[in-house]
Amino acid sequence: MRISTDAILFDIDGTLVDSTPVVEHTWRVWAEAHGVDPEAVLRVSHGRRSEDTIAMFLPAERIEAAADELEELELDGVDAVKALPATGELLKAMPADRWAAVTSGGRRLMCERLAAAGLPLPEILVAAEDVGVGKPDPQGYLKAAAALGYDAERCLVIEDAPAGIRAGVASGATVLAVATSHEATALEGLGAVAVIDDLTACALEITPDGPVLTLG
Numbered sequence: 001m002r003i004s005t006d007a008i009l010f011d012i013d014g015t016l017v018d019s020t021p022v023v024e025h026t027w028r029v030w031a032e033a034h035g036v037d038p039e040a041v042l043r044v045s046h047g048r049r050s051e052d053t054i055a056m057f058l059p060a061e062r063i064e065a066a067a068d069e070l071e072e073l074e075l076d077g078v079d080a081v082k083a084l085p086a087t088g089e090l091l092k093a094m095p096a097d098r099w100a101a102v103t104s105g106g107r108r109l110m111c112e113r114l115a116a117a118g119l120p121l122p123e124i125l126v127a128a129e130d131v132g133v134g135k136p137d138p139q140g141y142l143k144a145a146a147a148l149g150y151d152a153e154r155c156l157v158i159e160d161a162p163a164g165i166r167a168g169v170a171s172g173a174t175v176l177a178v179a180t181s182h183e184a185t186a187l188e189g190l191g192a193v194a195v196i197d198d199l200t201a202c203a204l205e206i207t208p209d210g211p212v213l214t215l216g
Contacts, residue, residue: 001194001215003174006150008094008211009141010122012103012110014046014160014181016087017117022077030070034058046181047161049104049134074109083117084180086199091120093204098211100124100144102157104134104164124148135163138171145171156213158199165190176213 013019027045031038036057045053051067058066091099100122103110107127114121124147131139138152145152157168157175160182168175169191177184177192184195194215196202205212 003156003176003213004210005156005174006154006210007145007148008099008156008158009144009173010099010101011159011164012101012113013105015158015178016084016119017113018082018084019113020181022080026070026073026077029073034066047104047135047163049128052134071106071109075112078112078116081113081116083119084198086202088119090199090202090204093206094211095206096123097148100126100148102126102140102144104128136166136170138167141168141171141173162186162190165192
């Protein structure tokens with residue numbers, strides 16, 4: 001399969017960096033401190049903004065402080081984050097005006113995770129604080145495509161979580177799913193054109209018309 005596109009829009013956690021163990025540990029610590037069932041939190045937290053997840057379990061007046069507390073816990077674990085296979089080579093080959101990152105995490109945390117993983121920072125980064133509604137709403141992907149100057153329908157979204165896949169599909173973009181944080185069966189049937197193990201399955205070609213990904 002060859003996917004020709006104007007630009008590639010990447011999720012970060014679970015797509016570019018292996019942060020899943022840190023994220024799950026942090027949510028467990030946070031949940032236990034607040035008397036919330038950790039397993040219930042983990043069932044809904046992947047791919048969503050922290051404040052959106054917290055709002056499912058705590059009253060509105062406690063959300064902001066609880067989100068700040070969670071971020072501090074996450075920052076403490078940033079050194080354990082690693083780049084996922086092939087992400088470094090892929091990003092370094094991408095022209096700066098042909099890719100962006102769209103994340104449910106906060107800007108400071110995401111920049112630190114990318115740096116810890118040895119990955120380049122995108123010129124366009126749409127973080128949790130940049131949108132009024134988080135994934136699975138498509139707002140983040142629409143904003144990133146517009147900031148790059150391309151129609152979302154001509155972009156490729158690469159995502160690892162159901163909420164993110166749904167956001168990409170809703171934006172009108174082509175979506176490629178990577179089974180790096182979820183079982184492949186959990187990502188099927190959500191609208192992605194393919195589900196691959198990780199980005200080692202992709203070969204990148206940069207053409208005058210934009211990036212082309214070939215799936216092996």
